[in-house]
Amino acid sequence: MRDAGRPSQARGKRYSPGDKKRPYLVVIQRCCQIAAAIDLLFFVLFYAVGSPLLAWINIVSIAMYAAAYMAATRGRQSAAVCLIWAEVLGHAALGTLMVGWDSGFHYYLLMFIPGIFVSTRGAKAVLVVFALWSFYVALNATSYFVAPIEPLQPVALVVLRYFNISVVFAMFSYLTWYYFGAIVAAQKRLSALAMTDPLTGLYNRRYIMELAGYEAVQQKRLLTNLAVLIVDIDFFKAVNDSHGHEAGDSVIVAVGEVLKSSIREQDSAARWSGEEFLIVLPDTNLDAAAMVAERIRANVAALAIPHGAGTLEATVTLGVASYRLGETIGATIARADAALYKGKNGGRDRVETG
Numbered sequence: 001m002r003d004a005g006r007p008s009q010a011r012g013k014r015y016s017p018g019d020k021k022r023p024y025l026v027v028i029q030r031c032c033q034i035a036a037a038i039d040l041l042f043f044v045l046f047y048a049v050g051s052p053l054l055a056w057i058n059i060v061s062i063a064m065y066a067a068a069y070m071a072a073t074r075g076r077q078s079a080a081v082c083l084i085w086a087e088v089l090g091h092a093a094l095g096t097l098m099v100g101w102d103s104g105f106h107y108y109l110l111m112f113i114p115g116i117f118v119s120t121r122g123a124k125a126v127l128v129v130f131a132l133w134s135f136y137v138a139l140n141a142t143s144y145f146v147a148p149i150e151p152l153q154p155v156a157l158v159v160l161r162y163f164n165i166s167v168v169f170a171m172f173s174y175l176t177w178y179y180f181g182a183i184v185a186a187q188k189r190l191s192a193l194a195m196t197d198p199l200t201g202l203y204n205r206r207y208i209m210e211l212a213g214y215e216a217v218q219q220k221r222l223l224t225n226l227a228v229l230i231v232d233i234d235f236f237k238a239v240n241d242s243h244g245h246e247a248g249d250s251v252i253v254a255v256g257e258v259l260k261s262s263i264r265e266q267d268s269a270a271r272w273s274g275e276e277f278l279i280v281l282p283d284t285n286l287d288a289a290a291m292v293a294e295r296i297r298a299n300v301a302a303l304a305i306p307h308g309a310g311t312l313e314a315t316v317t318l319g320v321a322s323y324r325l326g327e328t329i330g331a332t333i334a335r336a337d338a339a340l341y342k343g344k345n346g347g348r349d350r351v352e353t354g
């Protein structure tokens with residue numbers, strides 16, 4: 001028997017939502033590319049100033065970034081992060097001990113701080129930052145007592161320091177820009193998910209209730225009209241029973257599309273429950289709402305929904321009600337619901353007002 005309902009953990013790999021394109025892995029890859037390019041520049045720079053030993057250290061760094069990039073490509077985040085930590089700590093320590101504190105290699109250590117808080121939380125993050133701070137201070141203290149092993153000419157040292165400062169500024173800017181973009185995109189995705197029905201792309205019940213409540217308050221304030229429609233697919237259970245759940249879903253989606261195309265921009269449609277929809281029509285009186293309902297009924301009745309080699313047909317019954325001052329929006333919806341059931345009892349495929 002297939003274990004279709006079980007999480008993929010059971011098959012060895014841990015399930016993680018959005019696994020395919022985790023933003024953190026993308027950042028790691030970009031950082032590896034940028035850092036390797038910078039190390040290549042260092043290689044050329046150190047050769048030019050006559051320090052081949054320092055130049056070759058950068059080749060080791062490039063190899064480490066290449067390995068970290070490959071690890072990130074394969075989804076091995078921990079391995080990639082460990083390699084980057086090893087490279088930056090090693091490079092900062094070697095650079096400082098060989099060329100001196102004024103080389104500015106220690107600035108790269110500061111770039112870990114935002115990354116630490118992105119990947120870890122709470123006490124662990126504070127502990128890692130503290131360890132980083134200790135390393136930074138120890139490196140600084142050491143540089144006072146140990147003379148540079150491979151000192152550079154004063155001009156070369158100044159160029160190197162300003163180069164390092166510029167790179168750290170650029171990397172920080174990139175990381176901040178990237179993380180901010182990722183946060184905004186995630187917020188947009190979340191708010192769309194929180195208000196949308198996944199099957200039809202219409203609003204969900206929670207959001208339409210919030211919206212209907214807001215429209216009722218507006219109506220009280222401006223004394224305009226407000227109407228609601230409840231739309232229910234007729235004999236829907238029979239569609240599921242005779243053609244299967246997927247065919248039922250196609251009918252729901254097709255009716256949802258009709259609703260979207262049959263209302264104005266200021267109107268809102270939502271999936272209210274299984275095969276039921278709610279439409280909120282601001283600035284609309286009962287007669288106008290009944291006309292919209294009739295248009296929807298006719299448009300649904302004209303549908304030919306592709307299914308297998310043939311097509312499916314559907315009809316809907318609609319209940320219409322207009323908001324009355326002093327009542328709750330829930331009461332208006334209840335009157336539309338009562339009208340809907342009158343329509344169901346009256347033979348379906350019709351519009352009733354309540």
Ligand SMILES: Nc1nc2c(ncn2[C@@H]2O[C@H](COP(=O)(O)OP(=O)(O)OP(=O)(O)O)[C@@H](O)[C@H]2O)c(=O)[nH]1
Nearest residue numbers: 232233234235236237238240245248249274275344
């Ligand atoms: N395919 C599919 N079926 C659903 C979904 N949500 C609810 N249903 C089914 O919709 C059916 C609703 O059946 P009923 O409430 O009896 O309504 P009906 O058959 O349309 O009858 P009337 O409304 O009286 O015309 C049930 O069989 C539910 O299982 C869904 O998302 N997809």
